[in-house]
Amino acid sequence: MIVKRPELSWTERLYLPAIWNGIKVTLRHFLRRKVTMQYPEQRWVVPEGYRGAPYLVRDTEGHTKCVSCQLCEFVCPPKAIRIVPPGPDGPPADRPNAEKMPLEFEINMLRCIFCGFCQEVCPEEAIFLMKDYSLTGTRREEMIYNKEKLLALGGSHQGRIQKWTFKLEEAREQEVFPVKT
Amino acid sequence: MAITSSPTDPAKVSPADVLTVTVNGRPITVPRTQPDWEGRMVPTTMIQACEAAGVTVPHYCYHPRLPVAGNCRMCLVEYGVPALGPDRQPLRNPDGSLIINKSPRPAIACATPVSAGMAIYTDTPNVRAMREGVLEFLLINHPLDCPICDQAGECKLQEYSLEYGQAASRFVETKVHKPKAVDLGPRIMLDDERCILCTRCIRFTRDVVKDDALGIVNRGSYNTIAAYPGRQFDNNYTLNTVDICPVGALTSKDFRFKMRVWFLKETKSVCTSCARGCNTLIGSRENVIYRLTPRDNPEVNQSWMCDFGRLNYKWIGREDRLREVRARGSGNTGWTGALGEIARRLRAAPQGCVALIASARLTNEELYLLGLLARHLGAMTDSIPRTGDFDHILVQADKNPNSAGARLLGLAAEPMGSRLPAIADGIRAGAIRTLLVFGEDVTSRGVNADLLARLETLVVSDVLPNPTTAAAHFLLPGCAAAEKRGSFTNFQGRVQRFPKAVEPPGDARPEAEFLADLVTAVTGQKWPTSIEGLFNHMASSVPAFAGLTWAALGDLGRSVAT
Numbered sequence: 001m002i003v004k005r006p007e008l009s010w011t012e013r014l015y016l017p018a019i020w021n022g023i024k025v026t027l028r029h030f031l032r033r034k035v036t037m038q039y040p041e042q043r044w045v046v047p048e049g050y051r052g053a054p055y056l057v058r059d060t061e062g063h064t065k066c067v068s069c070q071l072c073e074f075v076c077p078p079k080a081i082r083i084v085p086p087g088p089d090g091p092p093a094d095r096p097n098a099e100k101m102p103l104e105f106e107i108n109m110l111r112c113i114f115c116g117f118c119q120e121v122c123p124e125e126a127i128f129l130m131k132d133y134s135l136t137g138t139r140r141e142e143m144i145y146n147k148e149k150l151l152a153l154g155g156s157h158q159g160r161i162q163k164w165t166f167k168l169e170e171a172r173e174q175e176v177f178p179v180k181t
Numbered sequence: 182m183a184i185t186s187s188p189t190d191p192a193k194v195s196p197a198d199v200l201t202v203t204v205n206g207r208p209i210t211v212p213r214t215q216p217d218w219e220g221r222m223v224p225t226t227m228i229q230a231c232e233a234a235g236v237t238v239p240h241y242c243y244h245p246r247l248p249v250a251g252n253c254r255m256c257l258v259e260y261g262v263p264a265l266g267p268d269r270q271p272l273r274n275p276d277g278s279l280i281i282n283k284s285p286r287p288a289i290a291c292a293t294p295v296s297a298g299m300a301i302y303t304d305t306p307n308v309r310a311m312r313e314g315v316l317e318f319l320l321i322n323h324p325l326d327c328p329i330c331d332q333a334g335e336c337k338l339q340e341y342s343l344e345y346g347q348a349a350s351r352f353v354e355t356k357v358h359k360p361k362a363v364d365l366g367p368r369i370m371l372d373d374e375r376c377i378l379c380t381r382c383i384r385f386t387r388d389v390v391k392d393d394a395l396g397i398v399n400r401g402s403y404n405t406i407a408a409y410p411g412r413q414f415d416n417n418y419t420l421n422t423v424d425i426c427p428v429g430a431l432t433s434k435d436f437r438f439k440m441r442v443w444f445l446k447e448t449k450s451v452c453t454s455c456a457r458g459c460n461t462l463i464g465s466r467e468n469v470i471y472r473l474t475p476r477d478n479p480e481v482n483q484s485w486m487c488d489f490g491r492l493n494y495k496w497i498g499r500e501d502r503l504r505e506v507r508a509r510g511s512g513n514t515g516w517t518g519a520l521g522e523i524a525r526r527l528r529a530a531p532q533g534c535v536a537l538i539a540s541a542r543l544t545n546e547e548l549y550l551l552g553l554l555a556r557h558l559g560a561m562t563d564s565i566p567r568t569g570d571f572d573h574i575l576v577q578a579d580k581n582p583n584s585a586g587a588r589l590l591g592l593a594a595e596p597m598g599s600r601l602p603a604i605a606d607g608i609r610a611g612a613i614r615t616l617l618v619f620g621e622d623v624t625s626r627g628v629n630a631d632l633l634a635r636l637e638t639l640v641v642s643d644v645l646p647n648p649t650t651a652a653a654h655f656l657l658p659g660c661a662a663a664e665k666r667g668s669f670t671n672f673q674g675r676v677q678r679f680p681k682a683v684e685p686p687g688d689a690r691p692e693a694e695f696l697a698d699l700v701t702a703v704t705g706q707k708w709p710t711s712i713e714g715l716f717n718h719m720a721s722s723v724p725a726f727a728g729l730t731w732a733a734l735g736d737l738g739r740s741v742a743t
Contacts, residue, residue: 067328067329068329068438069327069328069329069333069441070441070444071328073444074441074443074444085438085439085440085441086438087437087438087439088434088435088436088437088438088439090438097361098329099326099329099361099362099438100329100438123327123328124328167324167358170355170356170358171358173355174355174357174358176357176399176403177358177359177360177373177403177405179358180360180361180362
């Protein structure tokens with residue numbers, strides 16, 4: 001197909017109106033309120049429900065909530081999560097009847113795609129996608145967050161469900177089988 | 182328990198021994214009687230008929246290799262029997278089909294014998310409602326602590342909850358809490374809360390092992406499984422109760438909290454701890470073996486294995502495993518150099534001045550190659566006997582997994598080990614100047630370190646370091662059975678193959694691989710390097726294995742005459 005080159009009128013050939021229109025756009029933006037944010041001095045307000053970095057949380061009494069069920073490790077699409085279970089001789093869990101907690105819990109933040117499957121699958125409400133979006137490090141190893149770091153960053157969670165505490169109290173009230181302490 | 186029962190051969194069944202029943206409207210012919218857990222012929226039950234029809238009936242307490250208890254009620258089904266006329270003949274519909282009188286009450290499929298013309302229904306709304314009801318009752322006092330339960334992922338309670346469970350509990354009262362983490366014995370941990378009282382463990386230890394160690398104590402909701410007061414649940418078969426426990430009540434102390442079962446890659450294998458050769462599954466993840474579980478084989482181990490064999494896997498991952506090829510006194514390193522130098526020395530060795538000690542823990546294929554090498558060199562050969570405790574269930578006194586193979590392939594003397602003094606004398610006299618040792622420590626068997634020091638060439642292949650490997654001129658790191666393919670011949674003469682489960686450490690190579698290279702280099706004749714090729718070659722040239730092929734061995738093995 002041959003497209004005919006349009007004939008320009010004399011005003012168009014003059015170019016000055018076009019230049020004036022361009023200057024008008026520039027002036028309009030020049031006078032408007034500025035939208036550029038002075039990052040990192042200024043920070044963006046993270047909206048509710050934002051999926052940032054996944055961290056582990058403690059319960060209100062400061063105990064590790066994770067029981068090392070490894071469902072997050074299983075569901076994690078990029079295999080960013082790596083859990084070392086305690087094994088038969090591992091240290092006892094923080095909570096007396098939760099029986100186990102991870103010996104080591106690592107999330108490779110370079111691999112993590114912030115999908116939130118780990119939070120969704122967690123039966124213990126122990127891992128949450130928080131609001132951290134700017135994760136930096138100078139080495140790859142630095143970006144593998146271990147259990148200690150994840151718990152420190154995650155803080156404590158004020159969950160409604162206190163399954164293990166409730167179970168322990170319920171068991172203590174019964175007299176047939178005394179609860180081992 | 183005598184492990185001799187064999188499944189009924191369909192060719193031998195006469196028409197009088199069979200009857201026809203319908204399962205969900207599909208006619209199926211089943212034998213009138215079938216062997217029970219002890220091998221006695223008992224009437225075929227509805228659950229067996231359903232199994233034959235390819236319909237699985239959910240169940241907890243029923244186990245084909247245990248006496249029937251009928252206490253879990255999960256296998257309730259509806260059934261009917263043909264209506265009979267005044268002449269005691271079955272009445273028929275105009276289309277010729279039998280008129281079925283449906284029973285007003287359901288029956289448990291595991292304990293109800295089938296009768297001719299019986300109709301069994303497992304997919305009616307009533308059956309579904311019964312399963313839902315039974316499951317709801319079973320879950321009343323169940324703690325639902327799946328996140329911390331080792332059984333999660335292979336738990337029948339979880340599986341049937343998915344199919345027949347309620348989304349929310351209707352139980353508003355307080356759950357009965359029972360003891361958790363009860364130390365039942367040296368290898369077993371019991372969680373009473375999770376127990377559904379199916380009594381499989383009690384029946385197994387009482388009837389199969391004949392060690393009546395477990396029982397139920399207390400009444401009603403407070404029923405708990407317990408060992409006899411003051412007694413430990415400690416026999417050599419305790420860990421089988423962990424396998425047959427349909428829930429997470431009995432857990433293995435060894436596997437406890439080690440790995441979730443859904444991560445484990447299960448490889449069909451054969452236990453190497455005695456001449457029985459129990460069929461096993463190796464559960465491994467990323468090259469680490471986490472557990473061994475028995476695999477059903479009616480001819481060898483039924484559904485069981487002993488605790489010793491089950492826990493005898495930890496040496497495979499040991500840090501001091503032999504990883505490097507060592508060739509002392511020559512500049513050659515690595516496999517090519519070491520094998521080339523060994524082949525050169527063996528070619529130069531005069532007939533009869535070489536001796537070979539091959540372990541009966543090597544596979545048939547490896548022993549076959551060693552046999553070829555020994556015949557070429559005119560070498561004196563023997564294996565080393567290894568004996569220990571035995572019982573009348575599974576454990577054999579012979580602790581070598583392939584003694585029968587070593588005998589059939591002509592490597593072991595009769596009795597095994599009787600040529601060892603002759604080999605020692607030969608070395609002492611200077612007649613034997615080259616010794617090949619595969620997978621054994623000969624220093625504790627009469628060929629001591631002083632004798633080994635007199636040898637011109639000592640070639641040793643092993644997996645773990647010992648005084649013999651320390652004295653070796655050529656050290657060839659080999660593989661554990663879990664790290665290679667091959668086959669063993671058990672004490673019954675059953676040839677059982679196994680695939681590779683994990684990678685060998687360092688430079689270690691399967692013995693069959695480097696032996697094929699070595700035998701090719703020494704004899705100048707080309708030998709197959711693949712396990713299939715080697716096995717089929719062996720079957721065609723060794724009369725005892727005639728007619729077998731690698732593919733025909735299947736998962737359960739084939740018998741040869743010993």
